[in-house]
Amino acid sequence: MNKPANIREVARRAGVSITTVSRALNGYPDVNEETRKRIMAITEEIGYIPNAVAKSLVTQESRSFGFILSGLIRGSKHTIIQECLCGIYAFAREVGYEVTMFPVDSAMQLKKSYMQFSREHNLAGVILQGIRTDDEYSREVFSSDLPCVLIDIPADRNRVGSVSIDNEAASAAMTDYLLSQGHRNIAFVNGKEAAAVSTQRYEGYVSAMRGASAPLRWDYVLNGEFDEEIAYREALRFLPEHPEVTAAYCASDLMAIGVMRAAAELGIAVPEQLSVTGFDDIPIAAYTTPSLTTIQQDFFLNGYEAARMLYDIIQGKDVPHRKKTPHRLLERNSAGSIQGGSPLRT
Template sequence: MATMRDVAEKAGVSITSVSHFINNTRPISDSLKEQIELAMTDLDFQPNALARSLRLKQTKSVGIIVPDSANPFFANVTRSIEKALFANQYNVILGNSDGDLDRALLYLKVMTERQVDGLIFIDVGASGDVLNAALRSLNIPVILIDRIVPGVEVDYVTVTNIRGGFDATQHLISLGHRRIACLTGPRGLTASMDRVAGYRQALSEADLPLDENLIYTGDFQFESGYDGARQLLNLSPRPTAIFACNDLMAVGVMRAAAELGIVVPSELSVVGFDDIPLAKFSAPALTTIAQPTEQIGILTANRFLKRMQNQDLPPEQQILETELLIRQTTAPALTKRG
C-alpha cells in the first residue's frame, strides 16, 4: 500500500507538501498540486481519513435528524442540505426519529459518539425539557430547521408559518367561504401552532366566528387528513373549505371528499401547506402554501459551514417567506348547499 513518502518521491516534492495538499492546511502552487494528484492517481494512494480527522479534530461528517424521512418535504430539504455539504467534502449521517422523542434522543447520543462535526435537527414536537437539555449540552454546532425548540439558543432556519396560515385562510375567505375548517399538525409543534395562529388571525380580521368544532388535530400524515375530513364533512352544516397544515393531510382530505361524493373544488375547497412534488400532480392540482425547500437546505448548509469556521458566532435566525400557489382545488363558495 502506497504511503505519503511514496507519493512525495514519485511527485518529486517534499512529504510536507503532500501533507499540506491532503489536509488543506497550507496553500501550495497549482503546479505542485498537479504533480501530487498525478502521483496519487498512479500509485492509487488513499489518504487515511480516520488519521486525518484525529489530527484536524474534524470527521467531515454532519448528523441530520428528521421526524419523518418518508415525508417529501423533509426528504427534499435533506437532499438540498446533503448536496451543498457534499460539495464541501462533508458526509451526511441521517437519522429518522419517526416522531418519537426516545428515538431522537438515541440518535443524538449515537451521532455525538460518532463525533459528527455538527448536528442539523428537526424537532419531533412536544419534546419538553429532556430534549432541550440534551441539545443545550452539545458542544458541537446545532442548527434547527422548520420547528423552533423553545429555550434552545442556536441557529435556526424556518419560514413565515403564521403568514402562510393567514394567506391560506384569507384566500378561502376571498372566495366567499365562511365556514372554513382547519386540520392541524401534532400538538406542541411550533410550525403547526403558528399556521393555526395565522388561520385564527385571518378569521378574526374578516369578523368571522371561530368554531372550535372546525379544528381537527392531525399528525401530518395522509391518514389523519382522511380521518379528519371524514369527521368534519359529516358536521351539519359542513365546512365549505378546509385548510390542511400540510400537503399530505390535504391529499387525505381530497380522498375522503371523493368517497363521500363531495366534488373538489365546486363543493369543497382545499388548501395545503409545503408544496411537495405531489401537490402539482394531484388531480385536481392542489392549491398550497409553498415553502422554499431548496433555499432552506442551502441556507442551513451555509450556516453550518460558517459555524465550522467560527463557532463563537452569535445564534442567527433566518426566516424565509412562504408563497400562496393557487391551483385547482379552490373555487368560489356556493351560495346554497344541500
C-alpha cells in the same frame, strides 16, 4: 485484500520524509517544486489516497455536517426529507464538507443519543429536522456547545439557529385567501399537536379568522395528525354534521387529499361545493383531481440555508440565528369562489 498505500510508502519511494509528502500534498509553500512534482507523480502512480479517518483524528475536526432526522420511513408519500438532504449536500459540496446522516426512528429503541453520535464522529455541527423539542436527547444537544441548527423548530436558546418558513404568516395568508373568496365558515384540519409548526399554523388561522370577524368555533378545528387516513375519517364524520362550512383548510397536503377523498365519497363536489386547500406542495398535489391549492415550501432551500447557517456558526461568524425561507400561495383548482355562483351546501 492488499492494503492501500499509505503516506509512508509514498515517502519511501520519493526518498523524502512523510512530513514532506504531507506538506506537498496539502499545498504548503516550503517544498521544492521539483520534489513536489516527484511526489505527485508517485502519488498518482501507486494510487495513493490520504486516509480521511487518520486525518480527522489528528486535526480533531471532520469537515462534516451531521444531519439528525426523524421521518425517514418506508412508504412515505412526500419528498420533504429528500429535498432537504439534497439542499444540505448542495451547500456542503460548496465548502468541501461531507454530511453524516443519523435517522432516528421513533419505533427503534434509541440506544444512542444524538450527542453520542456527534462526538463519536467528531462532527463539526448538526442539523436537526423533524425532532421533537421535548425529546430528552435534543435537550442534550441544545445545552451542549455543539453548533446546531433546527429546521421547522423554533430555537429558544440563542446559541442554536433555526430555519423555516414563516408558518404563521403563511397560514394566515391561506386563510385570508379563502376569506377573500367569500368563505366564512372555514374548517381547519391541523397536524400533530407536538409539532411546533402545528401551533404556528393554528395561530395564523385564528388571527386571520379573527381579523375578518369570521366565526371561530372550536368544533371547526379538526385533528388530522398529519395523516391522510385520519384526516379522511375526520372529514367523513365532520362534513355531514356541518353543511354550512364551505371550505376546509388543511395543514398538510396529504390531509387535504384525505379530505378530498371523503368529500368525493359523500358526493360533495370540490371545489364547487367545498373548497379544500393544503400545505407543503408535495409532488402529488399537482396531480390530484382537482389539483391542490396549497402553500409551497422550498424544502431544498431549508436544507441549504440550514447548512449555510451551521457553517457560519462553526466558523464563529456572528450571524442572525433565525432564517425565514420564502413561501408562496399556489392557486390551483381545489378552491374556488363562493360568488362564482356555486350553491352553498346548505
